[in-house]
Amino acid sequence: MWAGSADEQGVYALVSALGALFVRIVLQPFEVRYTLSVP
Amino acid sequence: MPLGALLSAGVPTMVFFANGLTKADPYAQAVALYGLAAFLELLAEPFYIRAQRRSKFKLRLVTETIATLSRSFVTFVLVTRPATGITVPLAFAFGQLAYGTCVWLMFAAAQWEFVGEGIDLMLGRSSISWGTLTLLGTFTLQVRSNFDDSIDLHERLYLCALFALTHHPVMNSSIVSCRRRGNFYYLKGRREY
Numbered sequence: 543m544w545a546g547s548a549d550e551q552g553v554y555a556l557v558s559a560l561g562a563l564f565v566r567i568v569l570q571p572f573e574v575r576y577t578l579s580v581p
Numbered sequence: 582m583p584l585g586a587l588l589s590a591g592v593p594t595m596v597f598f599a600n601g602l603t604k605a606d607p608y609a610q611a612v613a614l615y616g617l618a619a620f621l622e623l624l625a626e627p628f629y630i631r632a633q634r635r636s637k638f639k640l641r642l643v644t645e646t647i648a649t650l651s652r653s654f655v656t657f658v659l660v661t662r663p664a665t666g667i668t669v670p671l672a673f674a675f676g677q678l679a680y681g682t683c684v685w686l687m688f689a690a691a692q693w694e695f696v697g698e699g700i701d702l703m704l705g706r707s708s709i710s711w712g713t714l715t716l717l718g719t720f721t722l723q724v725r726s727n728f729d730d731s732i733d734l735h736e737r738l739y740l741c742a743l744f745a746l747t748h749h750p751v752m753n754s755s756i757v758s759c760r761r762r763g764n765f766y767y768l769k770g771r772r773e774y
Contacts, residue, residue, distance in 0.1 A: 548663075548668070551669040552669045555669060555672075555673040559673065574633075577634070
């Protein structure tokens with residue numbers, strides 16, 4: 543299932559970590575808006 | 582919270598069985614660690630929301646900085662020291678676990694009294710007046726739907742505060758004021774118990 547060398551796995555992991563960070567940054571304004579929103 | 586616990590336990594289990602993995606498989610261990618990390622982050626969520634609502638932005642700044650640095654540090658050390666016997670997926674999973682632990686510990690430590698409140702609620706030593714909450718929610722929705730854009734935020738907040746202070750079973754108040762400073766609104770009311 544988990545094919546590939548350690549280097550390949552590292553690249554996958556880095557790309558997913560960066561992707562997750564990017565998505566978080568994009569969603570951040572919405573998160574702040576809805577967390578602090580008043581009725 | 583229970584749904585989150587179920588998901589963070591269920592998804593790794595599903596991956597485990599769907600791929601026919603064994604417990605010794607580093608990939609399986611990594612997925613389990615990611616599940617645990619996700620649950621820890623979920624545990625921190627009530628504290629995070631409380632801190633945001635109380636404008637404790639510095640707490641978030643410090644917490645997330647330390648958590649991100651510790652995740653990067655743990656991942657870096659484990660990836661660059663193959664002698665530790667830790668594989669790459671496990672190194673990233675331990676990094677994520679470090680992040681989740683930091684976030685939960687720091688948000689909870691800074692608002693420890695909130696933990697006590699939660700424990701008191703669970704043990705039945707205190708209670709939430711669900712009737713009042715429902716009433717407030719209904720009123721809030723009514724204000725929203727009736728006035729929506731024709732009423733400004735300031736006025737809407739004032740109405741909600743007025744309603745809360747006059748309808749809460751243990752509160753009785755005659756003075757309510759709402760002040761605005763920048764984008765923040767402060768509500769003031771004289772509460773008489």
